[in-house]
Amino acid sequence: MARAVPARRKMLTTILGWGVGLTIFFPILWTFLTGFKTEAEAIASPPSFLLFDWTLSAYDAVNQRTDYLKHFWNSVVISFGSTGLGLLIAVPAAWAMAFVPAKRTKDILMWMLSTKMLPPVGVLIPIYLIFRDAGLLDTRLGLVIVLTLINLPIIVWMLFTYFREIPVDILEAARMDGAELRSEILFVLVPMAVPGIASTLLLNVILAWNEAFWTLNLTAAKAAPLTAFIASFSSPEGLFYAKLSAASTMAIAPILIVGWFSQKQLVRGLTFGAVK
C-alpha cells in the first residue's frame, strides 16, 4: 500500500516542481513573447511581459528574407537521417556488448564515451579537409555522416543500458526455438526494447536538431539547417532581438511539438529502462 504523504510536504514538493519547471521553461517563453514585439519593445526597459502591442512584424520580416521551409527540410533530413543511421549501427553493437561481452567491452564503452570529451573545434580542420576532398561540404549526406558519428557513443550507451535490462534467457529461448541472429535481434530483442529505442531515437533527433557547431561550419547555402537560419538574424549593428526571437521560435517549434507529444514515451524510456 502506498505510503501516505503529508499534505504540507506534497504542497511544498508541488511548488518546488512547478518552480523548477517554470524556471527552465522561462527562457523559451520569453523568446516566444519577444517574437511578437516590435524591435524597440524587445529591448524596452523595464520590459513588458504580456501587456504590449502584439505584432507579427518580426515574423513578416523573417519570412521575407529567408526560405524557412528549405532550412526546415534540411533539419528534418539531417536529424532523422543521422539518428536512423546511428540506430542501424548501434543496435547490433549494443547487442554484442550487452549479451556477448568480451574482455575489453567495458574499455571500449569508456573509450567511445571519451570521444565526446574532445572539444569539436579540435577536429574541425581535419574533418573539413576530408569533407572538402570527398565533396561532402555543404551536403546533407555529409552532415548525416558527421552527426551520426558524433551521436553514436550516446546511442550505443543508451541502447546498451536498455538491452542489459532484458533477461538473456528470453534470447536464449528464442535461439533454442531456432531463431537466427538476425531474427533474434529483429523479432525478439527490438520489440522488447521498443520504449528504449524510441527514447533513444527521440533524444538523438533532438540533439541532432539543435546541433549548431558542425551544422554551421560544414554548410554554406544548400544544406544549411535551422541553426544557420537562426544565426542569420543576429546583427552587429541595429536592433534584432524580435526577429531573432521569431526565427528561434520557428526553429524550435517543430521539435518542441514532437517532444510534447512523445514526452510520455521519452520519460518512460529515460527513467525506467526497457523491461522492469
Add this chain to the structure above:
Amino acid sequence: MGDYATPSRGLFRSAAIGLVAASAFGSLAAAEELTIATVNNSDMIVMQKLSPQWEAATGHTLNWVVLEENVLRQRVTTDIATNGGQFDIITIGAYEAPIWGAAGWLKQLDDLGEGYDYDDIYESVRNGLSANGNLYAVPFYAESSFTFYRKDLFEAAGIEMPDQITYAQLAEYAKKLHDPDNGVYGTCQRGKAGWGENMAFVGPMVNTFGGRWFDMDWNPQLDTQPWKDAVNYYVDLMNSYGPPGASSNGHNENRALFADGKCATWVDATSAAGFIYNPNESTVADKTDFTAAPINVTDKGAGWFWAWALAIPNSSGKEAAAKSFLEWSTSKDYVKLVGETEGWVAAPPGTRMSTYANEMYVSAAPFAQTVEASILAANPADATLEPVPYTGVQFVAIPEFQGIGTYVGNQISAALAGTISVDEALANSQSFAVREMTKAGYIK
C-alpha cells in the same frame, strides 16, 4: 511555294538552329551560381533585396549565406585557410582585408574596369583595404566615429558645443547634463568586452591620450602612463555619469539608449547617424547634433576607421562572375540605385566622394559633411603620437591582435564593472600581450 527540302534553305535552317543552340549553350555555360557569405546589417539587407536586378542582367544567380559576425569570421577563415572553395564572395572588415590579402588568401581587385572609378573611393578607405599597394576588397560602407549629442539638453544647460570637443570637456558636459532621476545619463559609451566593442572606443581614446599598443620593437605598451590615464578617465567617467550596467552595453545597447532619449552624449559609429536621424526609429531625431570625436593631447587617431567590404577568396573558381557582382554592388550607380529605391538616407555611406557630392544625399542626410570630415580625418597609417610599426586606428592589423584585443577588452570591462582595479587590468593585459607577442616571434 515553300520548299523546305531545298539544300540552301536546309543549310540556312541548320545554321540558324546551330547558332541559337550554341548561344544558348554558351550563355548556359557562362551563367554561374555564386555563394556570398555576409553579415546581417541594413546595407547588406538592401543589397540582398536589390541583387535580383544584377541576376536578371547577367544571368548569374546568388546564394546568400547570412551569418552573425563572429560565426561568419570563423566560418570564412576555416574555408579560406583550407582552400575549401565554399564561397565566391565574402564580407570582411578593414581588419581582415590587409592581413588576408598579404597572406595570399584573396584575389586582387585592381581590375574592375574603367567605369568603376577607383579614384572616387576615399583614399583612406582604399588604403585600409589594401596590402602591399594592392586592393584586396572593395567597400560597401565605411565609417569613422564621432560625437552624438543632444542639442536640446545642451541649449537648456547653456552649453555651446565647441568646434573640437576635448575629453575634459566631455566629462564636464556629462557632469552638467547627468540627470538619472529624469532618465538622462551624462554619457553612454561602450563597455561590453570585445576588440570590436569596448576596445573600438578605448583604442582611439588611448591614441589621443598619447598612447600606443606597441613600440617600434613590438613591445606592448599597455602599462604606460597614457593607457593608465585614458582607462582611469574612462572608468571614472562611466561610473560617475554613465548608465547603470554600462559594462554590458555595446554598440546596439547604447544606440537604443540614445535613440530612446536616455543619453546626453555618445561617441560611436558615424554609420549610426542615419538611424538616430530617422524619426521612425528614434525619439531624438530632431534633437540630435553631431561633432568630431573628442581629443586629448593629440588629435591623431581620435576617430576610428572601419569598413565592411566584399572580397573574393582565392579558392573561388568563379572569379569573373564574382568580380562582375562586386563591380555592380560597390559602384556609383549602385549608390544611386539605393538612393532612388530605398531613400537617399539609406545610401551606403562613407565610401565614395560622389555620394557626398550628391545634393540629394546631402539634403537627406544633414550629418553627411561631419561624417565625411571624420572619415577623411581617420588615417590608419598615422594614428598615434609616437611612431608605431603597425597600421590601424582602433585595431592593430596583425593576426595576433584579435586575441590580445579581446583579452584587454575583457580586463577593461572587468575594471569598469569594479571587479578589478584599472592598474590590475592593465598589468594583466601587459603580461598577456608580452606572452602572446613573444610566442608569435615578434619579441626575441
